[in-house]
Amino acid sequence: MSSLQKLDNQKNQPKRKKKNSRNLWFERAMAIVASANLFLVVFDLSYIPLRDFWLQRRIQVFSFKIGPIVSKGFPVPIPIPNITPLYDPIKGIEPYRDTAQYLERVTQLQSKLIEPGLRSPEVASILEDLRRRSTEMINTNPFQIANKTGNLEKIKNKIVQHLPTPEDSAKESLIKFWSVENLGKNPLDELNFFDKEIRPLIETNYFRPLGENGQFLDLFGIIDFPFFVLFSIEFLGRSWSLSRRHIGVSWLDAMLWRWYDLFLLIPLWRWLRIIPVTIRLDQAKLIDLSAIQKQIRQGFVAEIAGDMTQVIVIRVINEAQDSIRRGEIANWLSQREARPYIDLNNTDEVATLTKIGIQLTVYKVLPEIRSDLEALLKHHLEKILKQSQVYDGLEKVPGVGQLRNQLTEKLVKQITQTIYDGANIAIEEDPVGEQLLQILIKHVTEAYGSQLQTKQTLEDVQSLIVDFLEEMKVNYIERLSEEDLEEILDQSRAIGQIKSS
Known part of the structure; x- marks a missing residue:
């Protein structure tokens, strides 16, 4: 650069x-x-779904019912602003006319208790109107549009528990509640009960109009x-x-x-x-999802690895079976392929590889193992001599045992040297020998090919190989389906940790 x-x-x-x-x-x-x-x-x-919380801004804690065990709990106020007046118009929420007027009438009643008083005609008119509205509320269920029918049921249960009637009728309990006789006993306690238990439930009701698409606005x-x-x-x-x-x-x-x-x-x-x-x-590197991405990839691999491997193996075996059925093996052996073999480098790779293997054995391997080879030959030669009766007789002659060892060692070295020299001569540059070797290989291949081309032999060999591949396909897939892919992934993770370390 x-x-x-x-x-x-x-x-x-x-x-x-x-x-x-x-x-x-x-x-x-x-x-x-x-x-x-x-x-x-x-x-x-x-x-x-959470509008009741945003409206009342409190959470009822420890409120539950388990069989006969009932706990009302207690409310915990949350110091957040009331956002319902701002967001209700976005959702198209409006006050429900009947329930809103109901609460307005209760507020009017609370203002009239002191002046002009509970026995006044104005209060009597308000109570009559509240009894009528209570009956209509029970009969018409104005909470249904807002999906607040559960709150209406809570109102019924609370008013029946507060003012029981012989028939446990919520309608009769509400009529009794808005009577002069009931309020005359302790008007403040009764109205406080309404403000604490009933009013929050009625306030949750609302009206939501439908748009031209038939959905809520x-x-x-x-x-x-x-x-x-x-x-x-x-x-x-x-x-x-x-x-x-x-x-x-x-x-x-x-x-x-x-x-x-x-x-x-x-x-x-x-x-x-x-x-x-x-x-x-x-x-943006504000969070790191590399660990999650790794788990997702491994899960994806675990899901498709088995199916993908099965498809690939079946495809390879099917191609091999089709090649055998087409007789390509016999064509290759007989050098009569439908498509000629393409030589890319003008080199007989089989002969070259064979020559390289022989040279490596003679020049590198044999010198390293020569002593071991001599010891092995000496052991077998002595074992053969011991089995001879002549050898047993010569063992008794003085001096023959030492001579025997010398002759054995000399014979072993001569055999080893002969093998080594013969191998050296065999791998020396000999164009005529190489040509004869190639002719031999060619004739052997042609002989095998001509014999395989006989109808009965060819059909038997092809049938056996195809059946063997079919058995291998079935057995391999069965083993693969039983393989624990999670164990394979564990091994893959272990290899990754070793590489990273």
């Missing part, structure tokens, strides 16, 4: 780092915006529209940048490159935006 190139690279490195830093900050900013949008989506989806799209515009511009900009930066990438390919961002643009199934938000947070 020239000095000018090095200098140019040194100049480009700070620019590249600065550009990567800008990209990272942009990714983080967009990830935070997407997270804020997801937070709003989750809040919107949970607002209706929902204006969350107004809040979501600015995010839609921002994410659309970003998506188009990223697609344009990817199509310009990578050769052969069209606009459609670039859009599919970041397919998960489409969930930010779809007004349906908004909860699926958790997918692009999670990916963006990981790309």
Whole structure:
């Protein structure tokens, strides 16, 4: 590399780092915006189910019923602002006319108790109206639209427990509750009971109109529209940048490159935006999902590894069986293939490899094991001599035993040297010998091929090989299906840890 190139690279490195830093900050900013949008989506989806909490801002703790054991618990207030007046219009929620007027009449009654008093005609008119409205509330169930019928049942149970009647009728209990006789005993306690136990349940009721599409009115799209515009511009900009930066990438390919961002643009199934938000947070390095991604990949591998391996093995065995049925083995042996063998380097690889193996054995291996080979030959030679009757007679002659050892060692060395010299002569450069070897190999191959070409022999061999491959296919797949893939993954993880260490 020239000095000018090095200098140019040194100049480009700070620019590249600065550009990567800008990209990272942009990714983080967009990830935070997407997270804020997801937070709003989750809040919107949970607002209706949790509206009672946002309205009353308290949690009932230790409230349960297990068989005969009943615990009312106690409320714990949560110091948060009341957001229902702000968000109810977004969900199209309005006060339910009948229940709202019911509570207004109760408030009017509370203001009239002192002046003009409980026995006044005005109070009597209010009580009459409350008894009528109570009957209508029980009969018509105004809580049904808001899916709050359970709260109506709670009202019935509480009023019956407070003022029991012979028939345990909630309607009769409410009529009795809004009577001068009942309120005259202790009006403050009765109205405090209503404010504490009954009023919060009635306040949860609401009316929600239907839109022209037959669904409940929902204006969350107004809040979501600015995010839609921002994410659309970003998506188009990223697609344009990817199509310009990578050769052969069209606009459609670039859009599919970041397919998960489409969930930010779809007004349906908004909860699926958790997918692009999670990916963006990981790309912006605000969270680390490498461990989760590793587990997902391993789980994916565990699911498809068995099926993929079975398909590959079956395909290979089927190809081998088809080749045998077509007679390609016999054609290869007889050198009469339908498609001629293609030699890429004008070299007989089999003969060359055989020659290399012999040279390696003679020049490298035999010198290393010569002493061991001589000891083995000496042992067997002595064993043969001991079995001879002549040898037993000579053993009794003085001096013959030492002579025998000398002769044995000399004979072993001569045999070893003869083998070694013969091998050296065999591997020396001998064009005529090599040609004769090639002719021999050719004639042996042709002989085998001609014999295999006989109809009965060829059919028997092909049938046996095909059956053997079929048995191997069945047995292999059976073993594979019984293999514990989790154990294989454990072994793979162990190998990865060894490599990393």
